[in-house]
Amino acid sequence: MASKEIEGDWYLGWADRKRIQLAASKDRHDRVINARTPFLDQEGLITPTDASYIVAQLNVPEPVHPDDYRFEVFGEVERPSAFTLSDIRKFPARTVRAVAECAGNDTNFWDYLKSREQGGNMAKPSYRIESDWNASWWAEKGEADIKATSADSAEPTITCYLSGGEWTGISLSSLLEAVGLKSSAVAVRLEGFDEGRPDPAMQYLSVGRSDFQVYDPGIINYDKGLPIEKAMERDTILAWAQNGDWLTHVHGAPLRLVVPGWAGNWWVKWINKIEIMDHMPDCYHQTYYFVSGKSPDDPNKAPMTALGVKTVITEPLDEDSPLAVGEHVIRGLAWSGEGAIARVEVSTDGGLTWRDAHVEEHGDRFLWRRFSIVWNANTPGRYTLMTRGTDERGRVQPVTEWNFQRKHFDGIVPVDVEVI
Missing domain, CATH: 3.90.420.10 (Oxidoreductase, molybdopterin-binding domain)
Incomplete structure (x- = not known):
């Protein structure tokens, strides 16, 4: 096991696995005002508090007891x-x-x-x-x-x-x-x-x-x-x-x-x-900010509220390529701004054909769900993996139209891998 997987002198939890930590940015006063979550390394559905993302739109106030x-x-x-x-x-x-x-x-x-x-x-x-x-x-x-x-x-x-x-x-x-x-x-x-x-x-x-x-x-x-x-x-x-x-x-x-x-x-x-x-x-x-519209001059701008329908492939990633010929599991996370995810479909041929993935069941409508499907990659070649979600209201990814502030992205992002 690579040394970077060891956290200090202790094995915390699963042996040789580091705990996920924020990727933080600080302001000129050395205060954390911005931090990203390494969610690819997350095993459960709840992100540890110390790894939960941070965004401050204005100045962070002084604490109140x-x-x-x-x-x-x-x-x-x-x-x-x-x-x-x-x-x-x-x-x-x-x-x-x-x-x-x-x-x-x-x-x-x-x-x-x-x-x-x-x-x-x-x-x-x-x-x-x-x-x-x-x-x-x-x-x-x-x-x-x-x-x-x-x-x-x-x-x-x-x-x-x-x-x-x-x-x-x-x-x-x-x-x-x-x-x-x-x-x-x-x-x-x-x-x-x-x-x-x-x-x-x-x-x-x-x-x-x-x-x-x-x-x-x-x-x-x-x-x-x-x-x-x-x-x-x-x-x-x-x-x-x-x-x-x-x-x-x-x-x-x-x-x-x-x-x-x-x-x-x-x-x-x-x-x-x-x-x-x-x-x-x-x-x-x-x-003025977090609004929809086709341009800064669009007279029909409106506040953006609910998120769309979204799936993200967490395994394999493009950088995991090349993959060996054989059986692989395509895994990911799916969530929606208007209720529970009801279905996730997976394509391994760039969207020409789709198969239903297994979607983890739980009782929380607005919490993401894990999905997975076994992929028999028995033929060498280049593959484009894609996923799309459907929520309980019947909304199918992608939902959100392009907007000039480029908010609420929920497009289908391909993963390109080679099998050898």
């Missing part, structure tokens, strides 16, 4: 109230298991598939994390510097911003019912302690170019306006625990929002206040 924590609920309610963490923990608890995925995860694959279709030679983005990009590069650049730089030439590989987790807290609906929603309630605006000026570089990075004007809201707190229907779903929760333990600060302690099926930017961390409104608020991160 749980004993000092307090937030207000106000607006279109009968009984505006303030709550402590102890107050929240008096409500009936609810535990939810789900995939958390950044809206921008796998952004590069939009361009890769386009290049592939056109006969181009763009390198395929990798799910195997060998090194990580320096997140502070963008933060330390001024807007003029960014505009003078070709965004796509400096673009990092944006993969592995996803994790499977278990969150414990209370249904947001329980809190809203306790304060008495008025019939005029349309949206629930949740605001975090994190604040700052949204970095225009993030929009340039997502679009892959910088020849357009980004709206500047100035210094703001991170906030999202959740439609009342989604807020009232029992699996939309305010969580104080992750994976059986108290939330860590970087993951949103003392209290964060969990919105199963919707992209991670809806999962507001460090809850500071909750305002019930009679209209949808004009939040930056759903009016």
